Each structure stands twice: as C-alpha cells, then as structure tokens.
Amino acid sequence: MAMNYILFAFFSVMAIGCSILMVTRRNIVHSAVFLIGALLATAGIFLQLQAEFLFVVQIILYVGGIMVLFVFVIMLVNLDVSMRLVQFNRQKWAAGVLALVLGAQVLFALWIGRGELRLPAPAVDVSPKNTEAIGQALFQHYMLPFEIASVLLLVAMIGAVVMAKRRV
C-alpha cells in the first residue's frame, strides 16, 4: 500500500528533522518547539501502526503534559544568558567517532535484515480494540509489576514534594 509508505516516510523525516533542529537551535524555546514536533511525529508513527491508544497517550502525556511543564520552566529562565553560552562541548572528535560506530551498527542491522524491509500491511479490522487489549494486559496479566511501578512512581512523587518543601 503506497499510502502506508508515504505516511511512514513523512513522519520519520519529520521526526529526524525536528530532532536535528532541536539539538542545533541556539534559542532554547525553539528547541522545545522542535522537540514537540519530534514527539508528534513519533505519535504519528504509532498511529500509522494502528496503535491508537499509544498515539493518544503519547500526545496527552508527553506533548500535552511534560512538554508544557518544560516550556513553563524554560520561560522562567533568563534566555539572554543561555544564548551566549557555548552550545556544544569541545569533544567533537570523540562524539564523531561514537556516532560513526553507532551508525555502522544500524546500517549493519539493516543489511542483515534487508530481505524483510517491509512495513506490515495495515490490518483491515482491529479487534479487539487495543485500548481494551492494553487494559487487559495491565490489569490482568501484569497486575503485580504494574502495581509495583505505580508505587515506585508514587514514592518518587512524594520524595520530590518532600525535597522541594525542605528548601522553602
């Protein structure tokens, strides 16, 4: 299905482009905007894979929640100071070598799997709906790990509140 490939190409190019722009922008607010763009593109790929619940959660949590707080904090920072700071540290060569190695690994993986570089055909009928499927998995099959993770998050949250309180 050509449409499938076009959508995938669109979202992946958008994700990669936004990520590059995010790292290279000098203005931190612009960086935040491009990070939002990258997150939205990832959400688009989830949708293209017909994981509509993940798509929505990605937008609600990361774009609508976490990034709003990011931007909120950024706006409290004095931008003029950060504009004059050196943006990248000086280990360009080490970083370049590392990037080459990682890139070679990705290319190698692609080379090995070259016979199967196809997008999965879109399912005609998505049933059971994947919201229900995720609910079943979380609350029946993986109940205990889910609860433990929840408690862990709760502890982290309380810890953060306590630490913030002490400083006042």
Place this chain on the structure above:
Amino acid sequence: MGHLIPPSILPYVLPVVYGVVIVAVLPLMAGYIVLLERKVMADMQARLGPMRVGPHGLLQPIADAVKLLLKEDIIPEKADKLMFWVAPLVSVTMALLAYSAMPFGPAFQIADLNVGLLFILAVSSLGIYGIVLGGWASNSHYSLLGALRSAAQLVSYETAAGLGLVSALLLAGSLSLKDIVQAQYDQGEWFVFSVPIGFFIYLVGSIAETNRAPFDLPEAESELVAGYMTEYSGFRWSLYFLAEYANMIIVAGIATTLFLGGWLRPFPRFADHLPGTSVEIMDAIPGLVFLGVAAYCFWLAPKQPVKIQKIVMATVGGLCLALAGAMAAALFAPEGVRQGVYGGFWFLVKVMAYLYAFLWIRFTFPRYRFDQLMRLGWRFLIPLALVNLIAVATARVASEEWGWYPRITMILATIFTLAVALWLASRDQKHEPATETAGGD
C-alpha cells in the same frame, strides 16, 4: 450520487463535506456566541446591549468581523517574529482539529475513533502552546505572565476535569463517543443523573481550562492588561478569540456527550405517537420551537424603528420558518436522515445550554485570586475527583458483581462523595490563611 463518484473516493466524500461545513460555520457560530454573551451580560446588568447594527444587534458579529479584518496588524519590534506568527495558528488549528471526532449527531461525525474522547482531550490540550508561545514571543512582561498563568492553570485543572470524565467513562465502558451516547440510551439515563459530582467537577474544570471568568486570570484585565494577547491586534487577535470560543464549544460538546446524553432527545424511549399519525410527540418539538421563534420575529418586525431593520427582522423570521419547514420535512424523511436532523438539533440545544451556564457563572462570580485558584484545584477538586472515582467504581462493582440495584448504589456513592466534599470544604475554611502576601506567581 453514488454513480458520479468513483468508489475508491466514496468513503472520503462525506467526512470532507462535514469538515468543510464545520470550518465554515464555526467562525460564524463563535461570532454569534459573542453576541449572545454580550446580550446575556446586558440582560443580567439590566441594560440593552448591542442594538444598533441590525435589529437587536443581530448583525453585530459581522460588523465586528469586518472591523477586525481591516485593523492594522502590528508585530512588536523585539518580538520573536516566527513564533509570534505561528502561535495563534497553533491555537486555532488545534481547536478546529478537535472537531474531527465530535459527534454532532448519529450521522454527523467526521470520524468515530476508538479513542475519540482521548483524541479530543489530547488535541484540545495542545492549544495551550498557542497561548504559551504567543505570550513568550511577544517579549512583554504582561504577556509572559499571562502565558505562565495559563500553563499552570491548564495543567492543574486538566487533571481534575479528566478524573471527572473518567467517572462517566466507568459507566459507559468505551472511549468511542458514539458508544458512550449509545450506553446512555441503553441504560435509560443521562450520566449527569448517575454521577452528578463528576459532572460538577468537569464543569468547574472546563471553565478553568477555557480561561473563562471566574478563572480568567491569564487575561485578567485589572492585573495583566489582556494577558497573553496584550501585544496582538487585528486578525491575529481575532484568531485567538476564535480559538477560545471554539474551545468553549468543544468542552460543551464533551460535557454534552458524556453527561447530557449527546444527540439523544429528552425521554428517548418515550415513543407515543400523535393520534392518527406515525409521528412521535417528542419529534414534533424542534419544528414547533422554530415556528414559535419565527412567529415572534414576525411580531417584532413591524416594531423596529428603521425600515432596514424591519426587513432584516422579517428575513430572520423567514429563516426560522424555513428551518421549521425543514424540521417538519425531516419527520417524513427516511429514518437515517430524520435521526441525523433531530440528533443535531438536540446536541446543539444542549451545547447552548451548557454555554449559557458558562455565561451565567461568568457574570455571577467575582474573579479568583491566583493562589485561591491553585488551592481550589489541588486541595479541593482533585481529591474530590479521586474520591468520586473510587466511590463510583465501588458502586459499579456492587451492582454488577453483588447484584445490588444499580440506581441505589449510585445514589449511595454520590452521598458518600458529597460528605467527603463537605469535609474537604470545611477543612479548607479552617486552614485558609487570613491574608496572602503575594500571589502564586
């Protein structure tokens, strides 16, 4: 029509038509809600409101729109030009995008998504970036403060409003808006009667999310000039305005769908027929309403002071008459068309009622202080929403697993939550600091 359009495009035709209709009609609707707001405000303050442009100010929104389009567009010298340009667009686009899953009627919905409700919530919460980036890009302290307040407010109240919605979702058992309405039909009860506290929490949360009085701190004119919109003028400013009113219609639509029965008419199962016909009594109401309005317009028309106003008033009456005719014609149309027309009518009536509640609240309550706003959100609404959620879930288990009578369990859950609400309120009264030295920001 089927033979004119190739079958490969056919499934996309209707959604595209709906989309175009929504985008075309929405600005007009927003303009008339502004007029409604001014008229209701005038009524509550014992004034007349706009009276000059058209009879009873009926053409005022069009005059306002023309004025806004012709105004000079100013971009501040030190603004971040690109962001300043993009921000209002983000607000409007996200507000319009949210309509793609809104069920205006059993047939009039662009896409019935599995996760329709979450989709609307997600997309409409992205509109905040328009406000935040616009406030930041203006490079003005008032704008920035307004934007920061807006972000803090949205993040706080979204949690409470979302938890309020979940209590209704527990009853519906689906995230698809169509299924939620169907569930209310099957259970024979609007969810506002099952979970009134969830509805109340969503009402308060939605007022705060749309930055309306008494929670309009992001644009509090006595403190921040116009908040995030301070530096905007002309068309860009009106885009923000359009986004705000579009968001109001969205939250009203969500509340209508989840709590007020969506496109269902009141008493959807009461199917007595008018004697001698196949017309259901309840279905005759929309036509009669429009007929009444048309008669009122014709009665008012000769009383207008100027000739042109008489003509406009008579035209409005004629339009209402035509709508009444359309409603009557729909009675004898095929089942699908009939349900679509009446569904749309009832949906819009409920949305308007919800918006009227917004206006009523706006002109009744004084504005909150920022620390009061935060305390109300975090110390009252969120705990209450959590307790309500647990109570409703317990009631569901009691009725489904233990075989208790569903309505009784719901009433018990509501009473329990109300008791907790009273306790929370009395606790806050006791501990409220007498004077606050500085605001929350």
